[in-house]
Amino acid sequence: MAASLAATIEFEPVSAEAIRPLLLPQPAPCLSLYLPTHRRVPDNAVDRPAYRHLIEAFESALGLSHPRAAIEGLLHPFRVLESDRDFWEHTRAGLAVLAAAGRARGFLLQRPVKPLARVTRRFHLLPLLRLAASLERFTILTLTGREAAVYETTAWPDVAAGPAARDLTVGPLDPLPLRAHARAEPRLRLTRDLVIDEEIHEPHRVHVGTGPQGRAGVRIVHGGAGGRRDDLDDDTESFLRAVDAVVEAQVSRPTGLPLLLVAAAPVAAVFRGLSANPLLLEEHVPRDPHLLPPQELGSLVAPVFAAAHARRIARELAAFRRAQERGLVADDLAAIGQAAVAGRITTLFVEGERFVPGSFAAVSGELTCEGAPPGDLSRTGHRPATTSEDVLGSLAEAVLLHGGGIVALARAALPVPGPAAAILRY
DSSP states (O other), X not given: OOHHHHHHEEEOOXXXXXXXGGGSOOOSOEEEEEEEOOSSXXXXXXXXXXXXXXXXXXXXXXXXXXXXXXXXXXXXXXXXXXXXXXXXXSOOSEEEEEEETXXXXXXXXXXXXXXXXXXXXXXXXXXXXXXXXXXXXXXXXXXXXSEEEEEEEEEEEOGGGOTTOSOEEEOOOEEEOXXXXXXXXXXXXXXXXXXXXXXXXXXXXXXXXXXXXXXXXXXXXXXXOOSHHHHXXXXXXXXXXXXXXXXXXXXXHHHOOOEEEEOOHHHHHHHHHHOOOTTEEEEEEOOOGGGSOGGGHHHHHHHHHHHHHHHHHHHXXXXXXXXXXXXXXXXXXXXXXXXXXXXXXXXXXXXXXXXXXXXXXXXXOOEEEOSOXXXXXXXXXXXXXXXXXXXXXXXXXXXXXXXXXXXXXXXXXXXXXXXXXXXXXX
């Protein structure tokens, strides 16, 4: 990424923590841009022209009330990004850029979004909130008797298909470096020779970092010596114990993410029998990583991730039904608005692809719904960007500010007929 771009736009992964600062008051006008993008040529040839049309839509809207110099200042981060050819060759499935007073934050999105350009008094964040609410982060451990590697990835369902959808998209698998012990260099693959002194008929020593990144010291585990076959078996088990300790200390404990094992059945059985990692999923992929083409790994883990996601959504819906029996739910937008500003909502369910134009008073909780959703401005720059707020987005922001959670579902999966529902704290 060009240095000028890095100084103008700060890019980061989508998460509720990253979105939360954007909920705070910003100097108006706030410019929110969303665009579906493409990873590969020739599909990505349309991305920059579509992005340029959205900038032109901003210009049309800002030209009604701002002088030319002010408009250029507001659009400067967007123009810098437009000119960065390297950036447009390394995008993902979607792009979000949020700017105010000439400063901008950007997000490369794991799934496509509807093209949108909005000029309002606060950022339009519901697409990001919906994405953050539907994302599932996982770690993957590929393991043999001699080698281990760990990856982190993000998976997400097709929101339109509902929580029971079998298909789930798995994003890029990012390898995580591991240290065999405190003084070791981080490596993308942890091999047996790095953690075991392989001396035939001699005691075996396994070096295990006992704290995050192995900084808390080194623990030496001694194994016995027997016949040669027993030695090899002991070495394998010692290696697997070392891997378990390293992964828990350096990956699972710091991230808190579920861990999926990919290993041949014999190795998986031994590892699962000795592992003390509470984040290790019950399911595993019974394949030898050495015999597995790298491009197949994502498709093999997707069903396991989909099942885990479906279980989480099922728990959320069950919680709604229990609250409903106690009279602690709201399914009317006006009632949800009042509860949101009072901090009474613990979980807000919203329709994943719904845009409800209108206004929401963040102090009183009063809301109005009006108008029609905006059209696709990425195909032409002749129409001005929409200036209408999204009521669902405003409700989600209020809930997040008060410590509540957001669950984005397909219309058919919502527990009520309307576009939103809430579980109340009291």
